[in-house]
Amino acid sequence: MTRSSSTKIVRTVAELREWSRSLRAADGPIALVPTMGALHAGHASLIRAAASTAPGRVAVSIFVNPMQFGPNEDFARYPRSFDADCALAESAGASLVFAPSVEELYPNGAATFVEVEGLDNRLDGHSRPGHFRGVATVVAKLLIAAEPDLAFFGQKDAAQVAVLRRMVCDLRLSTRLVVCPIVRDPDGLALSSRNVYLSAAERARALTLSRAVRHIESLVASGQRSASVLIEEARKVFAAEPAARVDYIELVDWSTLLPVDTATPGTLFAVAASVGSTRLIDNTILR
Ligand code: PAJ
Secondary structure (H helix, E strand, O other): OOOOOOOEEEOOHHHHHHHHHHHHOOOOOOEEEEEOOOOOHHHHHHHHHHHHHOOOOEEEEEOOOHHHOOOOOOOOOOOOOHHHHHHHHHHHOOOEEEOOOHHHHOHHHOOOOOOOOOOOOOOHHHHOOOHHHHHHHHHHHHHHHHOOOEEEEEHHHHHHHHHHHHHHHHOOOOOEEEEEOOOEOOOOOEOOHHHHHOOHHHHHHHHHHHHHHHHHHHHHHOOOOEHHHHHHHHHHHHHOOOOEEEEEEEEEEOOOOOEOOEOOOOEEEEEEEEEOOEEEEEEEEOO
8 A cells, every 4th residue: 555645654752752842833732642553433533533623733653552462462463554554544634643663662671650550450451450551651651752732532442541531630741631432333333443353253243242332321311320230231231142251341430430339420331341352342421
């Protein structure tokens, strides 16, 4: 594929910082969209949202961050499609792609890490120990390097959003986090770079997650508020599809990620399940 020409591609923190500082002289916000590549329409929605707020001033980072993968996870086989990613980033409105090497972001192995205690062991952090430490550490590096006014994230990774909001608050970073809605395929499956792992049969089973999410949304809309009832109802949806193996089904406060007894507006309902060897997540913020 031909590489896009008007979007600048840089590989070093120094170049990213230089880009940001040169724009800072002019008016208007600078936006960053952190990604691990294998870009799809969900990522594109973040880039478009960033470009509509910060036209001509959007950086997209593409970095498969080894630190957020566990030893038995899919770091080595995580999908990589750099040329197509650059083309998609450009068409969605990115001005710059930052694609560092591992050595560039973790020089000499690196000894400095960011831990968001009390949040980083919840939900995905419980099943994937060290995952949110890896996420927080790499996003802190990106925010410190790019100094963006705005950074765009997807509600798809709702626990990640909670961890990063707390990190930005605690470290007194000046970036405002903007959260964008989950983009889904027409049948409801939340888009994910990992969906390419699914066979046709597995993809059909993967719909159990969005089915559970929709079921809970409709129960809440009809007045059900009890967390234990809602979680039990979601379990029933999964019981009908045993090939989708539940990791967690939780109803939590979106800021603390602690379980709630009663669903209120803003409560996060989140599920994680594996289909074959692919781990998938989905969620909704209850109204
Ligand atoms: P990645 O999985 O590539 O996702 C990058 C951003 O795209 C995240 O903010 C994620 O929530 C958002 N996203 C993914 N699927 C989406 C969908 N279907 N709809 C809307 N947004 C979606 O999340 C990461 O990378 C990494 O943890 C990262 C933050 C880059 C740190 O390494």
